[in-house]
Amino acid sequence: MNDTDRPEPLSHGLYIVATPIGNLGDITLRAKETLARCDAVACEDTRVTAKLLRHLEISKPLWRYDDHAGEKDRARLLDAMRSQAVVLVSDAGTPLISDPGYRLVSEARAEGIPVTSLPGPSAPIMALTLSGLPSDRFLFAGFLPNKDKARRDVLEELASVRTTLVFFETAPRLGKSLEAIGEVLPGREVAVARELTKLYEECRAGSPEELARHYEANPPRGEIVLLIGPPVAEEASEADADALLREALTTMKASQAAGQVSKLTGLDRKVLYARAMELRGE
Numbered sequence: 001m002n003d004t005d006r007p008e009p010l011s012h013g014l015y016i017v018a019t020p021i022g023n024l025g026d027i028t029l030r031a032k033e034t035l036a037r038c039d040a041v042a043c044e045d046t047r048v049t050a051k052l053l054r055h056l057e058i059s060k061p062l063w064r065y066d067d068h069a070g071e072k073d074r075a076r077l078l079d080a081m082r083s084q085a086v087v088l089v090s091d092a093g094t095p096l097i098s099d100p101g102y103r104l105v106s107e108a109r110a111e112g113i114p115v116t117s118l119p120g121p122s123a124p125i126m127a128l129t130l131s132g133l134p135s136d137r138f139l140f141a142g143f144l145p146n147k148d149k150a151r152r153d154v155l156e157e158l159a160s161v162r163t164t165l166v167f168f169e170t171a172p173r174l175g176k177s178l179e180a181i182g183e184v185l186p187g188r189e190v191a192v193a194r195e196l197t198k199l200y201e202e203c204r205a206g207s208p209e210e211l212a213r214h215y216e217a218n219p220p221r222g223e224i225v226l227l228i229g230p231p232v233a234e235e236a237s238e239a240d241a242d243a244l245l246r247e248a249l250t251t252m253k254a255s256q257a258a259g260q261v262s263k264l265t266g267l268d269r270k271v272l273y274a275r276a277m278e279l280r281g282e
């Protein structure tokens, strides 16, 4: 390689780079360019990242930065970032999302080191977009705990949250989690997103009981994101509907009142119309 082929070096700082969650074709153009131009790559498992870099035909020093990294490892990385461009990747997906990096970013920012993040694949976001569950609001809660009591406690804590819930899950624990969801959050729709972007990608939705039966008969393999739909709006009681109809009837005809209250409550328009006529006759 001569000097004109060598990529321009990057300015110093921390570059958080998302990498594929299975399909190597999902690396972004910016991720590839940044990996080619950086000085070093901090990663969880050097063998995993070496494989990605080989695929991209890039060779860089790899520095281990995993869950066991301590103050000293961090201090060494921060020191390097003062004069060099250091990329942070995880084994797959977006760093910091149930992966190492939070302390590194927080300390780099506190020390005035430039930090930027290159967005890309992330399993919880892909799962949410595939699941068919409401995506306007969601709560991502990492891995459900391993122990039965702790798992139920987390589900109980989140029971009143009116958003889709997104968790990481493992194949051996899926059955127990589905069982707990059926007991603690009955009536919720659930989705299991498995092996995303890979050959056997699937996203299966249903009740926790249906999914538990399916996966008991077909033990799941691979990586999993588990999603739980929000609580369904409680049906308005007859008394609520009557109150709303009475109020609506003060300014509109029975048919219009029935239409408006139907929209508000989800109750059947014809039933509401009949009730509005009764109320008018009272």
Ligand code: SAM
Pocket (backbone or CB within 6 Å): 021, 022, 090, 092, 093, 094, 095, 096, 097, 098, 099, 121, 122, 123, 124, 167, 168, 169, 170, 193, 194, 195, 196, 197, 198, 223, 224, 225
């Ligand atoms: N930071 C990563 C991200 O942004 O996707 C997630 C890292 S977390 C330690 C690993 C978990 O993500 C797996 O146990 C699994 O629950 C989920 N996951 C990762 N890749 C996946 C895939 N291809 N399909 C389904 N779930 C996946």
